[in-house]
Amino acid sequence: MLVIRPVCMNDLDQLVELAFMSSFGLTSLPKDRELLRKRVAASQRAFADTPQRPGGEAYLLVMEDTEAQRIAGTCGVISKVGGFEPFYAYRVERSINESKVLNVRKEIETLHLVEEHDGPCEIGSLFLRPSHRRSGLGRLLSLSRFLFLAEHPERFDPTVIAEMRGVIDERGHSAFWDALGRHFFDIDFPDADYLSLVNKQFIGELMPRYPIYVTLLPREAQVVIGEVHDRTRPALRLLMSEGFRKFDLVDIFEAGPMVRCPLKEIRAVRESVKAKVAGVSDRDEPSPTFILSNARHDYRACLGEIAPHGAGEVTLSRDVAEALCVTPGEMIRYAPLRPKSQEKTDEHPNHTK
Numbered sequence: 001m002l003v004i005r006p007v008c009m010n011d012l013d014q015l016v017e018l019a020f021m022s023s024f025g026l027t028s029l030p031k032d033r034e035l036l037r038k039r040v041a042a043s044q045r046a047f048a049d050t051p052q053r054p055g056g057e058a059y060l061l062v063m064e065d066t067e068a069q070r071i072a073g074t075c076g077v078i079s080k081v082g083g084f085e086p087f088y089a090y091r092v093e094r095s096i097n098e099s100k101v102l103n104v105r106k107e108i109e110t111l112h113l114v115e116e117h118d119g120p121c122e123i124g125s126l127f128l129r130p131s132h133r134r135s136g137l138g139r140l141l142s143l144s145r146f147l148f149l150a151e152h153p154e155r156f157d158p159t160v161i162a163e164m165r166g167v168i169d170e171r172g173h174s175a176f177w178d179a180l181g182r183h184f185f186d187i188d189f190p191d192a193d194y195l196s197l198v199n200k201q202f203i204g205e206l207m208p209r210y211p212i213y214v215t216l217l218p219r220e221a222q223v224v225i226g227e228v229h230d231r232t233r234p235a236l237r238l239l240m241s242e243g244f245r246k247f248d249l250v251d252i253f254e255a256g257p258m259v260r261c262p263l264k265e266i267r268a269v270r271e272s273v274k275a276k277v278a279g280v281s282d283r284d285e286p287s288p289t290f291i292l293s294n295a296r297h298d299y300r301a302c303l304g305e306i307a308p309h310g311a312g313e314v315t316l317s318r319d320v321a322e323a324l325c326v327t328p329g330e331m332i333r334y335a336p337l338r339p340k341s342q343e344k345t346d347e348h349p350n351h352t353k
Contacts, residue, residue, distance in 0.1 A: 054079035076125030166256025179221035
């Protein structure tokens, strides 16, 4: 059985293992045991607390393969970015310059540094072990966060964003960083990406505050602005199918795009339904596959079938009930795994930052 649950300190060794499987640009899963330990501790504090409004809490979930006793993947949510440590991005602005004398009309793009102290909710840390990249599991991992948001909306900012990994090669080279950031920081892209996890102060100290004219950058840097890494395209398509859309912000290091959606308008949130567990059956219930979660702070989510009874009650198979740690009389939340208009695919959505 594959179960999504909050991370615990016993998962640390396997988290380190997963981090070293990931490639460059997955900043939320650093190849640093101490940073990962701090992330686990922060997540445990977030789940243990009961905030009435978002305060920057960082929730980290893991997908556990209970039969193999192995962590198969991770995903996470930050309730609100900004605050004491700002959220930085470039806003892409376009203007039209025209000369009737020369009969020239040009659209000019400029990059403007954004320093946000009161930012939105951010999802990220999405990574799936290669051995588990099969149909539906990446979607389960990604969508499990949305049922948690649907169940506890008071914990999160009403707007949700995701930073998509930009164009980086296998050696950690970013054409955008080499054309811009390197001139102000004198370090390679992987080092800057890592340091941004430790302390973002250097960004505010060294990043240029004046607009950057895109046309003055090398062509190889211009063409990657707002583009995603090839391995990130499935994750972007999944989020777009859930209602997310690109907007005018890109990452300051490798210019990967950002997408956003109001929390209440995310497809899995909007279509999710709460129901009472009327009973538990020893056989699988014949129905379409749903993503299901419990309605407790001790969060659990999985794939499974349900048997509706009307009046907001359902029957679960025993395996699903045990995976969600629920008994008859408790509440669950469930949503269709895919939008009704979307055919089943074998995409493996990985690598949101």
